Amino acid sequence: MQLINDCNMEFYQHHIDTVINQFNSNAENGLSENTIEKVRKKYGTNVLKVENSKNVFKILFGQFTSPLVLILIVASLVAYYLGQPRDGSILLIIVILNSLIGFYQEWKAENILASLKKLIVNKCTVVREGKTIEIFAEDLVPGDLVKLYEGDGVPADIRLLYSNGFAVNEFILTGESLPSSKDHLFSTDITLPLAEIKNCVYMGTTVARGEAIGIVYAIGIQTEIGKISASSQEIKSADSPVQIEIADVAKKLTYVTLFVGVFLFATRLLLNDSIALALVFSVSVAAAMVPEGLPAQISMALALAVGRLAKRKAIIKKIVSAQTLGSATVIASDKTGTITKNEMTITGCYFNGKSFTVSGLGYEPLGSISDDQSNVLKKDSLGNSKLFFLSGFLSSTGKVSPPDKYHPSWYCIGDPTEAAFATLALKAGFTLEEIEKEYPLIKAFGFDSFRKRASIIRGHQNKIISSVKGSIESILQKSIKIISDGNINELTDAQRQQMLSMSETFSENALRVIAIAYKEIEFKDDYTIDDAEQGLIFAGFVTMFDPPHEEVKEAIESVFKAHMKVFMITGDNEITAKAISKNIGLMNEGNEFPKIINGTSLQSMTDQQLTSVFKNRAVIFSRVSPDDKFRIVDLLIKQGEIVAVTGDGVNDTLSLKRADIGIAMGKNGSKVAQEAANMILLDDNFSTIVVAVKEGRTIFWNLEKNIKINITCNIAELSCVLFGFTGAFWGIATPILAVQILLIDMVGELFPLMMLTYDPPEKNIMENPPRNPKDKILTKNTMNGILINGLITGLVAYSAFLGVFLHNHHLSDHYEKAITVTFVSIIFGNYANVLSARTAGNVFGKYLFSNKKLFIGFLFSFSCVLLLVYLPLLNLYFHTSPLLLVDWLFPLASGIICLTVFEYRKKTEYKNV
């Protein structure tokens, strides 16, 4: 630091050697282990501060800005003014408690979302002590030598020392939405704005294309992004449709409430109340009517669900997606890396006209190469095929590495398809370092799913060789010669046909085929992609095994049961795709093979023809390009489907963004894709999507119950008060007091309803068709149902009130007793509603005891009720009175009557559907 600070120059203004020396690093071998420890002590870990505390006050303050709370506060002041400090205090306490609960719910929701960020581990590739390894980005230190590839996230601020066709997305820092190209040779001695510095890349940006190597010069909060502590990666909490709908309903109810409030106020005046008393009464009743706690409750429920999803390895980046998930109708999934594990093993080779088998599974170089006479071969006995055993690796940037403190077993660095070739080279007896030295890299043209090839130009002795690998079609297309037994000849059509049909036999066994070609080229100052990939000599191909995830078969079965479709979209050929689809049960009705459409025929299809294909429940799209994928997704969405799409590469971003739910992979996916997605699968597993859909449906169903029950209870309270007015003409006082109504919301409703969000899915939740996300929760029908159930509860509670009031006329506290009975009756009615509404089946079915937390909620709620009924102090404040055993018969009967009616209505309602 000293040296550079002294002359006030920035890292981008220095010569790269100065930067390297500055950190005692090395351009080839990186840092040594003991330097790393020292540097870490000095600079700390590479993390950005997560600021969450800032929000606490905002959330807390937000609780007191709702107009209702303000009105309640006014009402309480009025009560004080009227010389009724007890009522005044109660109102105030209720306001405060309510706000605290709202605060807790929102705060918890925020916290859950904030904690999710940490679950996405960022890894990066570094060279330390001469070895290329993969480490957690937070363990990077200044001086580390970092390798960056397409799709990677830039893990720190880095000065480049090598770059090749390199460009990064710097939107987060500069606002520029197009990739900006970078060049390690750029130099300047003047001060430049960030956007013009071409020899450095910055933490938080992503690699759009090319590759580079660089030296870390700033980490954590010393980075540019750390300085502005931007929170662009923050999980956004845009409101989900349920939240919007409920906010809307709450608003409408507020208007209704205003009317009701005015009406109550006028009536109380007519009944000879004082103005102030009438005001307090009408305001409190009105306040109880509005489901003001509902929005907070919904955000907490959604956040909890998002937390649950995270435990099951699906990270939701926007809460909205949690709800959308439940309505998904089509899952358009990649094959490699989602349906299969993307753990590539080369099982066989066909090089130079000869076949070889390769034993061993995984990236560990345990296993051997043998020819068709079962002779085990090593590098010196490979004869004139030796080069081809290296070619795959020579055209790759992917590597394998032995176990280290971050990985329990051999692991791949970079693209698994490429890493498999590193294992092959190791099995042949080479070391990776030796190959890299003997074949120094000159220029690389990385893989993309448009070309379906990758190539690297390297020097070797006095020659320059381009090694190419890719799909067999794309390699044959670029080859003009073929090598067989060391002889190079023109590649005839018959040979092309023969190669294709040979490879097909492997594909039929669900193996991937990667073809290899090469050519010698002339020395030049710079090479184009055509220099590397035109007029090749076809060398042969390898077969790769990539096992499907174990759980996928079951998951696909349940997707079909849930009336959803699965489209497999792959860049691989149709035969491999077909073989895999059979293994995982991706079949149409009647066990028929799914319709297969390859990239070429896809391009000649009209939108209309394509749409008719969408009718199938299973379709395979093979050899597609990212553009084709986008077209499929786009058309599906235009067709009204709700589409979940997976993607892993840089080119998938458009599709991921277009999708209703864009899904990226957490393990093998690129950072670029992760940023475009709404959901990240930590285990890269198709079946996790299905788990998430199920959770999405559950969330929705639970929210729906919650909302219905909440509003029903409010209607019950209101209708009970209104029934009370009829009694008023016979001189019977109001059946329930305002504070008690507020208490019902808090004690009788809140606790059970909060626990209701933990309800498990019902057995058949994945057997119903997906719900149309445009459907409102509160349709006319539902509203009617809510109204009727609310009126019934209100009526029953009022009857209970009348019963006790009239029966106990001789007692001095008969009025208090009676209103206490109303209070408990409404709560019991609400319990009945909770129990009945939470399942589509019989209330006393298996589902009854499926949620322990709910019963804890009931228990807690009922304990509060008991305290309110029997604690003298509370009696005083809430105008309640202890009940005798016989008195309990009334609320009990109310609960039972409500439950019976609700159950009956539910049955008939469901019959009509």
Ligand code: ADP
């Ligand atoms: P998918 O992920 O569905 O298998 P891709 O678009 O990634 O499809 O790959 C398409 C084809 O390109 C593969 O079938 C394979 O033949 C070839 N391929 C894949 N990865 C590489 C790579 N790293 N280098 C060269 N060829 C590759």
Ligand code: MG
């Ligand atoms: Mg792929």
